[in-house]
Amino acid sequence: MAIAQPALPKAKVAPWNDPVIRGWFFQIVVIGAVTLLAWYLVSNTLDNLHRQKIATGFDYLGREAGFEIGDTMIPYSPADTYARAIFVGMLNTLRVAILGIILATILGTLIGIGRLSPNWLLSRICEWYVEAFRNVPLLLWLFLFYKVISEAFPGPRQAISLLWDTIFLSNRGLYFPVPFAHDVHSWMGLGLLVGIAVAWSISRWAKARQAATGQPFPTIWAGIGAIIGLPLLIWLFGGAPLDFSVPHIKGFNFEGGTVIQPEFTALLLGLVVYTSAFIAEIVRSGILALHKGQSEAAYSLGLSRSQATRLVLLPQALRVIVPPMTSQYLNITKNSSLAIAIGYPDLVASVNVTINQTGQAVENVLIIMAAYLTVSLSISLFMNWYNRRIALKER
Template sequence: MTDRQAPATIKAAAPPGQAAFHLSINNPLVRAILWQVVAAFLVALAAWYLVGNTMDNLARLSISSGFGFLEREAGFQIGESPVAFGPQDNYARAFLVGLLNTLKVSGIGIVLATILGVALGIARLSDNWLVARFATFYVETIRNLPLLLQLFLWYGLLTEGLPGPRQALEPLPGVFLSNRGLKLPAPADDPVWAWVAAAFGLGVILTLVISAWNTRRQARTGRRFHMLPVGLGLVIGMPGLILLAHGGGAIDVPVLQGFNFRGGMTLTPEFAALLFGLVIYTAAFIGEIVRSGILAVHRGQTEAATALGLTRGQVLRLVVLPQALRVIIPPTTSQYLNLTKNSSLAVAIGFPDFVSIANTTINQTGQAVEGVLSIMAAYLVISLSLSLLMNWYNRRVALVER
């Protein structure tokens, strides 16, 4: 073949790094798309069958579908409600009460379980033999006992192990402990308490702002002042000054009347048993997470900080824990989600959480599908919101490569 002659056919080569596309069953990309289309079709077919079958059964039983029942009168009383509720209120407000109760026990439980879990994780690495063995015994025992069994245990201790209202224990003046719960003095209907609450919230915000500035100042200059006096002065001092300026605030003290107490605020046995069970159970898992996070920090970091003259507490707070957070936060987020979902076990001990109130609504109205969908939607929104918050915090504390 001479230089003037050219090949009979020339095939266009695919761009570098990109394979030529062939519409064939042998093409992996075509097969992947085909299998996804088939899977989506089968899922849609199953959903169509289930929805159609459910609608036919509802029509056969003369049960109307939809969420119109939420506007009907509930007709039942809720024993523990953060907002006013009576039998004349509708089911929508009953759902709101259940949701608030779930958020209350979950929020308080997350905070307390985190504090106890961090303490357990540090205790397991303690040089004190007794402290380390006690923490190990706690973690290994609590993690291997079913949570429902622990809830029954706490509920039995709080209801059967305490005296009745007439023989209630009074550890402090105005504080009564009985099988009806813990009665505490509470702020009365006085406008000064609104100002106290506003001052407390402002103090918390200012403390967080000053703490963030103090951290940036330490990174820039190496100097840091103690935040404890500043935080206490803002969070406690500001509300205290408002109370002093107004001559104090009215207090509603519980008083025994008949067979029960009147006035004050009540920590019911159901709420206490659920809270104790969730906190003690979840803290055992968080303790192991914290221990593994601390062990993940290289020992050289601790030795270098000690060589600079930092105390053991400063080494833990300023060097070890900030680096361990990148290991601790992701699995801890899962434990927070587990605590929130485990709060649905409240139905076993009579605490009116969202699941308990939804079950009562289902029994009264027969709207089982709508009730179950409401439960799924509530826990899905709570879990996704908590995950977004923890993922945002995880990005903030992540180590930035330079």
């Protein structure tokens, strides 16, 4: 029969030697020190602003802005408020950032795959592309692209006419027709969203069907049909309106239609080619991280090089590619603030004009910081979710 051993008395430890108590103590001290420092900086800043008779607060956002914005996604006039002017600049930043992320991902992936091509000329061209664009500062590329675009094309009166005098290319931008506003357009937008949801559902159903039966399904064509077909059917049932606003020269510029301005083109082009060079190296390293047996197994099954890359290598390389790709997406968003150097009216440009007119620099800088922080955290959250979704599930 086992005899229970008496429990040893617990050694007494002085409070200052207890690691738990000591850890809580130092954390409280650090938090208190940071809070005091923040309180000192804020109170000192407010006192200095009050002494210099500079207004504080965000009441100015409701006042009339009084300045033009050359490129807008929503209606805007100088009679609108500072808040709307800043919102217009934020939309311009989001537009170039989202398009830049999409185009840089596509181009960078193609360049990265091209660097691994057995074709010597193609791989050397891709290598030169990467080395040229990633080793020169982005700001210099923006200056170069803007200068080329603004000087390579003629003025509006001598604009290059395309497609039966409906599209015009000049140093003011690319002018092209747009349909007049119609009630059916909002329904077409709703149909587009429904089509995207249907395409996503078809993709999930096709994957489950193939896993269960081994039979493939033309997911891509079905998705394209849903995304394009639904808005097209709505347009047909809505009377198929074909009234367009066509650009035409009037005075020293064009009227009608819409325009892609050279500042936007130069900024988007600079962000895409610069960031795609980094993405290309990420894609190349992700594919090289895979064991060569993966490609050999794909070739032994009779897959072509493009099929092996698309169906075998890239899906596995995503687990290596996604984390560093997140950093490049954040860089595109933050580097878009260089737009002010070539005159594109982004968030920073709108806020700079607001600072010059109101003198409230602290509040406006906080708005810029909060906007970029929100966008960057949103991108990070989405990419982290996607990274967890494609990660290997451990038992």
